[in-house]
Amino acid sequence: MTNTTSTTEPALGGAAGAAAPAPDVAGATDAGRASRPPRKRRRAAWGVMSTREKVLRYVLLVVVLFITIGPFLWQLSTSLKGTGEDIYTANPSFIPTQPTFGNYLRVGEAIPVFGYIGNSLVVAAIDVLGNILFATLAGFALARLQWRFRKAVLGLFLATLVLPGEATIISQFVTVKDLGLADSLVGVALPGMIAALNVLLMFNAFRQIPEEIDQAAVMDGANALQRLRYISLPAVQGTIAVIAIFSFIGAWDDFLWPLIVLQSPDKLTLTVGLQYLQGTFATDQRMIAAGTMIAFIPIAVIFAILQRFFFKGVEEGGVKG
Numbered sequence: 001m002t003n004t005t006s007t008t009e010p011a012l013g014g015a016a017g018a019a020a021p022a023p024d025v026a027g028a029t030d031a032g033r034a035s036r037p038p039r040k041r042r043r044a045a046w047g048v049m050s051t052r053e054k055v056l057r058y059v060l061l062v063v064v065l066f067i068t069i070g071p072f073l074w075q076l077s078t079s080l081k082g083t084g085e086d087i088y089t090a091n092p093s094f095i096p097t098q099p100t101f102g103n104y105l106r107v108g109e110a111i112p113v114f115g116y117i118g119n120s121l122v123v124a125a126i127d128v129l130g131n132i133l134f135a136t137l138a139g140f141a142l143a144r145l146q147w148r149f150r151k152a153v154l155g156l157f158l159a160t161l162v163l164p165g166e167a168t169i170i171s172q173f174v175t176v177k178d179l180g181l182a183d184s185l186v187g188v189a190l191p192g193m194i195a196a197l198n199v200l201l202m203f204n205a206f207r208q209i210p211e212e213i214d215q216a217a218v219m220d221g222a223n224a225l226q227r228l229r230y231i232s233l234p235a236v237q238g239t240i241a242v243i244a245i246f247s248f249i250g251a252w253d254d255f256l257w258p259l260i261v262l263q264s265p266d267k268l269t270l271t272v273g274l275q276y277l278q279g280t281f282a283t284d285q286r287m288i289a290a291g292t293m294i295a296f297i298p299i300a301v302i303f304a305i306l307q308r309f310f311f312k313g314v315e316e317g318g319v320k321g
Contacts, residue, residue, distance in 0.1 A: 072296070079103050079289035087285060103290035107277065110287065113294060115266065116273035120252055121298070123189045123269060127251040128244050130193030135243055136236075138194070139202025140228050144214060154203070160196040166256075173260055183263045192251055198243045205239040206232055241309030248302050252295075270295050 049057070074094070078087060082098035107113055141147070142154050172191045173182075181187030209232060217227050233240075255271045262268055274291045303310070 075289045075292050078286055079293050081286055083286070103286045104294065106287050107291045107294060111273055111276050111291075112266075113270070113273070113291070116268055116270040117294075117298070119185055119267060120270040122185050123254075123258070124248045124251040126186070126189035127192040128247045130189070131195060131198045131243050131247040132240055134194040135198035135202050136228075136233075136240065138199045139204075140206050140224075140232060142199070142203045143206035144209075144227070144232065145224060157196045157199055157203075161200075169257065169260070172257075176261060182261060183267065184261075185267060187261050188254075188258050188269065189251065191257065192247070192254070195247070195250070198246065201239055201243060202236065205236040209235055238309050238311075241306045245303060245306055245310055249299055252299060 077094055077096060080099045080101070080103070081087060081096040082100045082102070084098050085096065086092070142150060142157075176182055176187040176190060179187075179190075181190060213231055214227055217231055222230070253271060254269075258269045258272050262272065274288075274295060277288050277291050
């Protein structure tokens with residue numbers, strides 16, 4: 001009697017190898033990969049800068065600040081240095097070792113600086129008031145009123161921006177001379193009383209106001225001046241401040257036009273009068289720097305007063321609720 005034992009023959013080696021799960025490149029099976037928790041990727045939140053970006057931005061800001069503010073601070077430092085300090089040395093010091101305000105007093109003794117400041121303020125006041133009045137009226141007419149050739153006039157304002165000021169300076173002088181305004185402060189201020197750029201700024205500001213407001217005012221019986229006074233002007237106060245600052249800076253810093261129009265020494269503006277320091281005291285850069293700082297002070301004061309309205313006007317658009 002023979003005992004028969006049932007034996008299970010092992011599968012072929014190839015079959016066993018095929019039934020087992022194949023490892024991946026990293027040596028992990030499919031089951032291991034399934035049980036492995038997903039890797040979390042670090043993502044910067046929206047609007048949050050990394051440390052590298054912050055450092056780069058601050059470095060760029062410091063570079064721009066050095067380029068823009070550096071010359072001004074150097075002029076201020078030079079104006080405060082005494083006569084005993086050498087400003088022509090190869091290694092000049094930024095902080096004055098002998099600070100003094102004597103250079104500012106010497107400017108007043110060399111030229112009638114307060115008279116020149118008064119003349120410049122008169123010219124700047126005429127230009128600021130003229131631009132606020134005429135640019136506002138022109139911008140309102142172009143943006144809110146309907147009349148013939150409106151687009152053609154707007155195109156002419158745009159075309160004048162292409163021409164440089166030197167291209168029309170001869171015709172301006174002939175016009176001022178024929179009007180009998182040569183060698184006068186009014187003749188200096190007349191060409192700058194309305195600027196095409198200011199008209200376009202007011203045109204754009206008035207255009208942002210919804211037309212439905214004007215239509216409602218017309219139905220209530222309001223005329224054009226009433227719509228300008230009670231509806232449009234309150235919405236464009238920031239742009240008016242921008243125009244006032246631009247007009248003041250343009251009139252205050254203008255040099256070529258007052259130099260052409262004015263001949264009397266007592267009617268010179270500050271920018272022209274300061275040239276007497278350059279001609280008479282060419283070697284004393286301390287006093288020239290002091291005169292430059294005197295010319296800068298009114299601009300800084302005006303901007304400090306109107307800066308809140310200036311930044312409001314830069315981003316102004318539409319009617320704020």
